[in-house]
Amino acid sequence: MAKPRAAETRKRTRIQQEKEDRILDAALDVFSVHGFRGSTIDQIAKAAGMSKPNLLYYFRTKEAIHRLLIGRLLDTWLDPLREMSADGDPLSEICSYIRRKLEMARDYPREGRLFTNEILRGAPHIQEEMSDLKTLVDEKTAIMRRWMKDGRLAKCDPHHLIFSIWATTQHYADFDVQVRAVLGPAKSGEGRFEDAARYLEKLFLDGLKP
Template sequence: MAKASEAKGKTRIQIEKTEKILAAALDVFSTYGFRGSTIDQVAQKAGLSKPNLFYYYDSKDAIHAELIERLLYIWLDPLHQLNPEGEPIEEICSYVKRKLEMARDYPRESRLFANEILQGAPRINTLIAGPLKSLVDEKTTVIQSWIDADRIAETDPYHLLFSIWSTTQHYADFDSQVQTLLPSERIKNRFQDAAAHLDRMFRKSLSPH
């Protein structure tokens, strides 16, 4: 269990140290994965002694659990914003844009999540089977209602979401490959170009006529 992070009335220093530990852990976990990371690496990255780190968190699992909990709120927000009352294609393309912006702005969080999934999601399966699944079930029902009303083309709502995740998160999880393969003059604008490409692709595939 987290210690200082759960204590009421934390001091400014405690809050700063907690955030420093979490930021360091995010760097370490997103680079080496949970299994390949150690408390010593996190402490060194945070600029703290190991005993000092243990004052705030009593294990690697506790740090990781708090990171994942925070990540889930960030990760679910773009899908929460999908409005059932909106224009379907605009709503879906706006969701694609938000997910790509997350890949740009939160690459470490994306890699942390990807690492966990690749390991079989042993530490986050409850979160996936709970809040994430509930939200996905809710939004796929919305998408299916748009299909039934002939407001977007026939598609599989679940696989549509999976496709959006894979095409947008690619630019976080495989950014080094993207930068290597693109012509050098296009690297700087890679996210803008990706946004335009994905918008065209999803609009065309979702158009009902």
């Protein structure tokens, strides 16, 4: 994972850490709106309320900022799947996973758009991390296959089950404006995520009951 420039030669002070965090937060705003190619160091510096030379003291390039954000994000993004337990009830574990993914969409919309943009560009900055993703998914699909073999879960392709959960839950982050516009003022508040969770639980569980 990329490191801030100020961390290369010395231990960071509290003020340096605060500035790095401010830069990263501003960059997350800029990248999530404009994508990597459409974003500039000048835009990030302006969003952070810093001069360009000051920002470049902490990060040499736009790519260095982006790599650090993506590296941190991917680790966070995998946490909901890591929590799926082989010892739990299969349907309950899948319901919990759906809810955790929706909570990510609700609480981390900027990060969700950043991750989506990276994947759409061919994931150039997280090729090594993609192998970790595959390892984790293979581990969880093996668990699902055991559940199916034991008659505790309806037979299906577990990889495509996970893809379907990703697609339906991530929609609420990537297309939030569209979701709220279609639902209208009466249904577009925070309760939309609970409505989505109940619907997706029914959608998946009706098809997964053994």
